[in-house]
Amino acid sequence: MKSDGFDQFKGSPDYVTSEPLRNAVNVAIALGRPLLIRGEPGTGKTLLAHSIARGLGKKLIVWNIKSTTKAQEGLYVYDTVQRLNDSRFGDRDVSDIKHYIQLGKLGQAFASPEQLVLLIDEIDKADIEFPNDLLNELDEMSFYIPETNETITAVHRPITVITSNAEKELPDAFLRRCIFHYIEFPDPKLMEEIVQVHFPDIKNSLLREVLKTFYSLREIDEFRKKPSTGELIDWIRALIAGGIPHESISKEIPFIGTLLKKETDYDYFVNNYMTRIGNRYVH
Amino acid sequence: MFTDFFYILRKRKVPVSITEWMTLMESLAKGYITNLDEFYFLARAILVKSEAYYDHYDVAFQEYFTGIETPAEILEQILEWLKDPLNRMTLTEEELALFDSLDFDELLKELEKRLKEQTEQHDGGGYWIGRGGTSPFGHSGYHPAGIRIGGESRGRHAIQIAGERRFRNYRNDLTLDVRQVKIALKGLRQLSRIGPEDELDLEETIEATAKNAGEIDLIWRRSRKNAVKVLLLMDVGGSMEPFALLCSQLFSAAHSSTHFKDFRYYYFHNCIYDNLYQDIERQEAISIDRLLRTLEPDYKLLLVGDARMGSWELMERYGAINYYERNETPGIVWLKRIAEHFTHCVWLNPDDPRFWIHPTIRVIGKLFPMFPLTLDGLGQAVKRLVVKK
Numbered sequence: 001m002k003s004d005g006f007d008q009f010k011g012s013p014d015y016v017t018s019e020p021l022r023n024a025v026n027v028a029i030a031l032g033r034p035l036l037i038r039g040e041p042g043t044g045k046t047l048l049a050h051s052i053a054r055g056l057g058k059k060l061i062v063w064n065i066k067s068t069t070k071a072q073e074g075l076y077v078y079d080t081v082q083r084l085n086d087s088r089f090g091d092r093d094v095s096d097i098k099h100y101i102q103l104g105k106l107g108q109a110f111a112s113p114e115q116l117v118l119l120i121d122e123i124d125k126a127d128i129e130f131p132n133d134l135l136n137e138l139d140e141m142s143f144y145i146p147e148t149n150e151t152i153t154a155v156h157r158p159i160t161v162i163t164s165n166a167e168k169e170l171p172d173a174f175l176r177r178c179i180f181h182y183i184e185f186p187d188p189k190l191m192e193e194i195v196q197v198h199f200p201d202i203k204n205s206l207l208r209e210v211l212k213t214f215y216s217l218r219e220i221d222e223f224r225k226k227p228s229t230g231e232l233i234d235w236i237r238a239l240i241a242g243g244i245p246h247e248s249i250s251k252e253i254p255f256i257g258t259l260l261k262k263e264t265d266y267d268y269f270v271n272n273y274m275t276r277i278g279n280r281y282v283h
Numbered sequence: 284m285f286t287d288f289f290y291i292l293r294k295r296k297v298p299v300s301i302t303e304w305m306t307l308m309e310s311l312a313k314g315y316i317t318n319l320d321e322f323y324f325l326a327r328a329i330l331v332k333s334e335a336y337y338d339h340y341d342v343a344f345q346e347y348f349t350g351i352e353t354p355a356e357i358l359e360q361i362l363e364w365l366k367d368p369l370n371r372m373t374l375t376e377e378e379l380a381l382f383d384s385l386d387f388d389e390l391l392k393e394l395e396k397r398l399k400e401q402t403e404q405h406d407g408g409g410y411w412i413g414r415g416g417t418s419p420f421g422h423s424g425y426h427p428a429g430i431r432i433g434g435e436s437r438g439r440h441a442i443q444i445a446g447e448r449r450f451r452n453y454r455n456d457l458t459l460d461v462r463q464v465k466i467a468l469k470g471l472r473q474l475s476r477i478g479p480e481d482e483l484d485l486e487e488t489i490e491a492t493a494k495n496a497g498e499i500d501l502i503w504r505r506s507r508k509n510a511v512k513v514l515l516l517m518d519v520g521g522s523m524e525p526f527a528l529l530c531s532q533l534f535s536a537a538h539s540s541t542h543f544k545d546f547r548y549y550y551f552h553n554c555i556y557d558n559l560y561q562d563i564e565r566q567e568a569i570s571i572d573r574l575l576r577t578l579e580p581d582y583k584l585l586l587v588g589d590a591r592m593g594s595w596e597l598m599e600r601y602g603a604i605n606y607y608e609r610n611e612t613p614g615i616v617w618l619k620r621i622a623e624h625f626t627h628c629v630w631l632n633p634d635d636p637r638f639w640i641h642p643t644i645r646v647i648g649k650l651f652p653m654f655p656l657t658l659d660g661l662g663q664a665v666k667r668l669v670v671k672k
Contacts, residue, residue: 020324027315027325031306038334084499175332176302182334222528224535264535 015044015051016186016193024181025052031179034120034138034160039183041165042228048183049119049161058159060117063105069126071133074106075143076152097147106134107152110141115156124164131174139177186229188215198233199240206246210236213250217259222268227259234258288347295343297336303329319348464536467658470665471511471583472542482506511583511669512545513537514625518588519550519563526633529656530587533631537585547578553592554614555621556603571617575624583668584621584628587656590647591634597643615646622650629664631656 009025011017025048028035037045053060063074079100086092093099103111109118123131137143141154162178164170186194188211195207214235218226227235238255248254260266292299307329316322323344331340480503487502494500515537517530537546549559549569558568596602596614603610622628630651632639639648647653652667654660 020328023321023324024328027310027328030313030315031310033306036332088497088499170332172298172300176300178332179328180332181328182337224532 009052009055012051012055014054014197015047016190016197017048017051018184018190021048021181021183024179028179029159032141032157034162034178036162036164036170036175036178036180037183038164038180040185040228042230043183043185044229045163045183046119046121049117049121049163052159052161053117056117056159058115058117059112060119061105061109061158062119062121064121065123065125065130067125067127069130071126071130071137072104074104074120074134075137076104076107076145077102078147101145101148103152106137107143109158109160110143110152110154112158113155116158118158118160120160120162122165123162124170128171132171135174135177185218191229191232194229195232195236199236202236202240203246206236206239206249209246209249210239213253214259216250217269220269220273222272223260223265224262225260225265231259231261285347288343291343291347292330292340295339295346297331297339297343299330464533464658464661467661467665468536469542470662471513471668472509480505508544509542510544511542512579512581513543513547514578514582514584515546515548516555516559516584516586516588517548517550518553518586519565520552522553522589522591523633526589526656529633533587533656533661545582547582549574551588554596554603555617556610556614557612557617571621575620578624580624580626582625584625585664585668586628586630586651588630588632589634590630590632590644590653591638591641592643594642597646618647618650627668627670628652629654629667631660631664 009022009029011022025035037048039045049060049062052058078097079102083094083097083100087094106118109116138160141157142151144151191211191214192207195202195211210232214227214232217223220226235255235258238258239249242254244254253259256269257266260269289299289304307326310316310325310329316325327337327340331337482504484502484504487504488500491500491502492498515534517534519527519530523530534548537543538548549561550563550565551559552565555571557572558570559574561567561569593602598615599613600611601609602613628651630647630653632644632653633656634644636655639645639653644653652664654664654667
C-alpha cells in the first residue's frame, strides 16, 4: 500500500499480523475511520490495538465496555453527587461546574494534544443502542458539554480500534462508518510464527507434529468448542514440560485435556477417534 | 469506476450502501490501493461489515473479475468426500513418505490444473475420487483446503483467494452454531424488579430530597432481572436422527444460557403421550399431568421435532410408535392440553419448510406456531415467545 504521509503500521515484534490486516489498519488510519475487528476468541483482537500503539509509538487509551456502560460515560461525567455533597459540607468551591466535569475515555482521546490509539473493547457487551449513541461523536470527533458550554474537538483524530464478539448485531448506520476486518483463525504458516514468538527455542520437528495434529482436531465439526490459539500454547507448554518425543504426538495425542475443555467434546473425541486410530492411551 | 461491481455485490445480496462505496472511491482516488490483491482486501474491509457476507463477496468478486461462473459445486464435492480429518490422521508411514516426497508447489499446480479441467468438463467429482492410487490427492486423502492453507504464499492472486471461498462456513443462511443460537436466545428476556434493593433510584431520590428541604434522602429500589422461565421439549430418535447435531447445539446453547430464571428440558419420541422423559434413553419418565400441575403457565415452551409421523400415531388410542406405551389418550389430546396450558408456545421444526405439507405437520402447526430451526426461524420464534398477550 502506498503511504501518503500518514503513520504506517507495520506490526510489532511481539504480535504477528497478516498483510490484509495491516492494510486494513493503514486504510483506517488514512481515512480517519474507526476499525471494527471481529474474530474467534483467541485470535488477538484486543492485542491488535496494543500492537498498533507500540508499533507507531503512540499512547493507548482502553475503554472496556460492560453491559452497564453508557455512551455518555465515554464523553464526560458530571459528578452531581460529589457537587451536592460538597455544597452541604462546604469544603470546596462548588460555583465552578468545571471541577465536577470529568472527561471519559473518548473525551480524553479527543482532548489529548498528540494523536492516540483508542481501543473500544467488546462494544457489543453494551446496550444495543450504544454504538448509535456514539455515531456523531466518532464521525465529527467532537462533542458539546452543555453544563460548561464547551465543545471538545479532537486535535488529532485518534486511531480508533473497536472489537466485537458478535454477541449483538451492530446497527447498520454504525457499520457504514467503520472499516471492518474479520481476523481469520491463523493458517498453519502464521501459527508457526505465533508459536515461535511464545517459544523461540522450539524444535522444528516438534512444531510440525504439533501443528499437524492441532489442525486435524480443528476440522472436527462436532466439537462444541474447537481448540484455539490459547489452548495450543498451553498444550505445547505441557508437551515440552512432559518431555514428550515428537514422534508420539500425532499417534497418542498426550494431554488432550489441555486442548478440549468441554467434557462432551472430550468424551466425543475419545469415543469416536481414539478408538478408531487404534489408541487407548489417554491422559 | 467498478460501478458494475457495486451492482454485482448488491445482486449477490451483500448489503453495500452508497456511503461505503464512496469511501472505497475515496481511497482509490487517494492511491491507497495499488494492485488487485490490495483491492480485494481493502474493498472487502470497506464494503463488507460481517464475515457472514465474506462468501457472497468472494462469489461476486470472482464474477466481476474473471467473468466465469463459480465451480462451487465441484469444490463442494471434493470437500465433502475429503471432509473426514481422519483421512489425514490414519496415514500409513509409506503414504506419508509418498506425500512428503511431492513438492508443495507441484501439488498446488496439479490441483489447480485439475480443478480447471473439471470446470471445463463439468462432470462430477468422481474423477478425483476414482483416481485412487495414481492421484496425489486421492491416496493421500488430503483436504484440498489443507494443501492451500499450508502452501499459501503472500503473493497469491486475489481471484484465487476469492476462488477458495474459505468463508463459505460463515454464511448465516447455512450454519447455526451454539454461539449464534445463544445470541438468538438472548432475545428471551422479560425484565422485572426482583431481589434486594440495591439500586439507587435517582428520580425518587431527587423528589424525596426536595421534599426534605435539601437534606439528602436516598431511595433504593430492586434491580431488574430476567424473569423468563423456559421449558424445552425435544423429539429424539427415529426420524430426528439426521438433526441430532443441530438439536444438541440448540440444547447446549439453551442449557448454558445463564440468563433464564429457570430452564427445564424433557425428551419425547415421535409424539407426546402420557409421559415425558428426563433422559435421551427415555428411562426416567415424568407424567404430563404432573408437569402441567407443577409448572406455571408462564413458562415459555419450545418444542423441537419434525412433527412427521403416521396419522394414527397422532390421532388414535394406542397409536404410540412404541407398542408397550399403550396410550389411552391419543397424542393430539396431549398436545392440545399442553398448548392450552402454556400461554407462550412455539414449535421448532428442523425439517425444510418445503416439506411441511405432511398431514401431521399441518395439524400440529395449527396447535403451535411452527418455525424452521434456522437462525432466522429461531429469531422469529423468540419474538413470538416474548409478545405480551
